[in-house]
Amino acid sequence: MSEKILAINSGSSSLKFKLYIMPAETVLVSGQIERIGQPSSEFSYTIAGKKSKLAQPMKDYETAIQTVIETLLASHVIESKHEIIGVGHRISHGGRYYTKPVIVDEDVKAKIDELAVLSPLHNPVNLLGIKAFEKLLPDATEVAVFDTSFHHTIPAKAYMYALPYSYYKDHGIRRYGFHGPSHEYIAEKAAELFGKQQTHRLISCHLGNGGSLTAILDGHSVNSSMGFTPLAGIVMGTRSGDIDPEIIPFIEEEFQMDSHAVREMLNHDSGLQGLSGISNDIRDLDEAAKQGNQRAQLALDVYAHQIQQYIGAYTTDLEGLDTLVFTAGIGEHSALVRQMVCERLGYLGIKLDPEKNAANALSIEAADSRVKVAVIPTDEEIVIARDVMALLKEA
Known part of the structure; x- marks a missing residue:
């Protein structure tokens, strides 16, 4: 029916x-x-x-x-x-x-x-x-x-913050992770496309205006870059990502800003937009960098560098890496970002095929790459629809 x-x-x-x-x-x-x-x-x-x-x-x-x-x-x-x-x-x-x-x-x-x-x-x-x-x-x-549900399998050593324990126990302050339907879809689709053995240790890079990376072991999230809120992790379009927490009271005192104003700044005026002063759009930054705009190039460099750092850290969590997946608006369409991210990951066995990368092919790794590198369009909506059907059957 x-x-x-x-x-x-x-x-x-x-x-x-x-x-x-x-x-x-x-x-x-x-x-x-x-x-x-x-x-x-x-x-x-x-x-x-x-x-x-x-x-x-x-x-x-x-x-x-x-x-x-x-x-x-x-x-x-x-x-x-x-x-x-x-x-x-x-x-x-x-x-x-x-x-x-x-x-x-x-x-x-x-x-x-x-x-x-x-x-x-x-x-x-x-x-x-x-x-x-x-x-x-x-x-x-x-x-x-x-968005947070897929990440409930993250172990305590990865989700706990080193704050007084009562903050976690009484108020739930911990890493939650986000973009769950997207990372869940990527885990399932990658296994379908490449087999469970090839996707045993997988890192999913959801790169859009918001962005997060997730370490996935046998289909289960074991770490993710967003934290207590979606503000944490990598640099994003207008969000700062991770910063030294002491920066916040410093800004409040130095610029006479209240917590609401600082929150607005970190969410809406930071990230690629804040670094470049031009745009939160990778395409605009790429064009400006080609014209010699140093802040646009800086924004691109910081963005790629942070993604590289998380990939390195999550490879440690997974004790190796079988497949790296790029998804969402930037991940699916920006050959530049994929090339910048992967160019310093040769030590992990990652090597791109420039022609396949430029064409946004499904598999963009070179023939001698030890790690599968894929571009998979995400589909959060089908995950949602499947979840609805499963609950309706149970009801």
Whole structure:
């Protein structure tokens, strides 16, 4: 029996979705709405290979979701809202509460709200998406799929911070890891493509505007670069990544900034944007560096260097490396970043084929590379849809 499942990814001002027929995993519609809450909102979607765009103001998430549902009905992808039996929501932070997906109830919504302080850019809008779908699709089962869940297998030696133990025991301050559906998909897809032996020790590099690396042993996360919040780890588009903690009180005192202002700076004005002063987009930085802009080159160098450091550290966690995977927007499309990252990893047995890398091929390692190097497009939505189906079967 086939069922229609929506997979939802709510961003700070965006909404991405895919409508599946499950369990066949057939995509009926995929689309996204950008700049929600602004006059320049844009809705783009694809049905049966045909792409369409709709530009109209969408004042809030409920309006955006209503537009999606009306489009599905008008295009006859569904004849009734009742056909959609489940909606899966990607939720940024599950804290200590959730190590697997759950059906949403009032307690789940309360905990997502409680955890918003740990993921202020994402949990609040994730919750808005849930509430809007509850209102507009009242017969569908809502499922929360947490970014942190895949990482619950990380051992204590990797997730503990060296703070007073009561901070962990009483307040849950620890490394959680994020981008879970993406890293989970990469682990499964890589094993499917290359076999379990070749992917026994795998490092997944999810490189987008946000970025994280995960060490994966036999399909299970054993370390991940993001931490208590998604701010930690490598340099990102506008996020600082790891910094000396003493920098924060220094900035507060030196520049008379409160904690909220510092948090905003670290999340929105730092990273590649802050280093370069130009852009958070790798393509812009590449072009500027070619024109001789030294800060753009510096941003690229710092970015690649930090990724290299994590790969070295995670190879230690895994006691070797069989496969290195690049995914997400930068990982899938930037041959420059992949080349910069891998050029100093020869000691690990990593060697790229320049032509394959330039072509964004599936396997980009040279014939004499001892480590498989792959470019695999991520698919967080199918992980979400599968989780919804699994919970509906259990219910």
